[in-house]
Amino acid sequence: MRKKIVAGNWKMNMDYNEGLALFSEIVNMVKDEITGQQQAVVCSPFIHLHSLAQLAKGYDKIAIGAQNAHQNESGAFTGETSAKMIKSTGAAYVILGHSERRQYFGENNELLAKKTDTVLANGLKPIFCIGETLDEREANQYFDVIKTQLQEGLYHLSAEQFGQVVLAYEPVWAIGTGKTATSDQAQEIHAFIRAELAAKYGQEVADDTTILYGGSANPKNAPELFAQPDIDGGLIGGASLKSRDFLDIVKVFN
Numbered sequence: 286m287r288k289k290i291v292a293g294n295w296k297m298n299m300d301y302n303e304g305l306a307l308f309s310e311i312v313n314m315v316k317d318e319i320t321g322q323q324q325a326v327v328c329s330p331f332i333h334l335h336s337l338a339q340l341a342k343g344y345d346k347i348a349i350g351a352q353n354a355h356q357n358e359s360g361a362f363t364g365e366t367s368a369k370m371i372k373s374t375g376a377a378y379v380i381l382g383h384s385e386r387r388q389y390f391g392e393n394n395e396l397l398a399k400k401t402d403t404v405l406a407n408g409l410k411p412i413f414c415i416g417e418t419l420d421e422r423e424a425n426q427y428f429d430v431i432k433t434q435l436q437e438g439l440y441h442l443s444a445e446q447f448g449q450v451v452l453a454y455e456p457v458w459a460i461g462t463g464k465t466a467t468s469d470q471a472q473e474i475h476a477f478i479r480a481e482l483a484a485k486y487g488q489e490v491a492d493d494t495t496i497l498y499g500g501s502a503n504p505k506n507a508p509e510l511f512a513q514p515d516i517d518g519g520l521i522g523g524a525s526l527k528s529r530d531f532l533d534i535v536k537v538f539n
């Protein structure tokens with residue numbers, strides 16, 4: 286059975302103290318209110334990682350993630366953070382290939398393939414983001430775009446390595462816009478992704494892969510989205526900055 290995951294992506298929000306306060310609220314709610322087998326993941330800025338991991342100690346329902354990692358193991362890359370450093374904080378996940386990294390920081394599939402290797406080599410699990418822009422959707426290119434992102438970013442991995450990867454389908458036109466993909470639109474893509482994975486890695490690997498939906502997900506629309514057979518949870522931006530909203534989304538799987 287594949288894991289159900291609700292991951293929050295704080296993006297570049299929350300100073301150190303605000304982040305600790307928000308996370309403390311989340312931990313308290315998680316321990317009292319999560320009754321299912323789902324995992325909550327909080328992907329914070331680097332500055333919070335170690336402190337959040339300390340606060341989460343002893344709670345297996347909540348894990349910590351980063352939002353990026355450098356492709357090299359170490360060296361003269363001023364201002365960058367390595368996968369090994371992230372691992373040493375107690376974090377377990379790293380978001381890779383978020384559309385904001387692709388758009389504003391020029392990250393392409395080739396670079397993301399290298400980052401994936403480095404993250405996996407350091408014992409972290411990538412939350413690998415894929416998804417089409419509005420232009421690509423309107424031009425009916427979205428299946429091709431997603432297939433290429435998978436092929437170029439991930440298909441060099443062995444089946445065993447791929448078993449560590451969580452996928453997140455985030456249509457770029459739905460991120461931060463209040464415009465969610467309908468549950469049918471999202472399910473169509475998630476089923477397509479799973480069929481692609483089955484063709485590449487076999488049905489068992491495809492069935493075991495957690496595929497999250499991201500893009501204006503909130504406590505209202507999450508129940509319908511997460512009820513779809515191929516949607517295994519969410520990658521939550523704005524709503525993850527409010528402890529109650531985030532927990533209400535996590536609790537959809539109770």
Ligand SMILES: O=C(CO)COP(=O)(O)O
Nearest residue numbers: 294460461500501522523
């Ligand atoms: O980009 C996202 C999560 O990574 C989604 O952001 P929003 O939930 O704010 O639309």
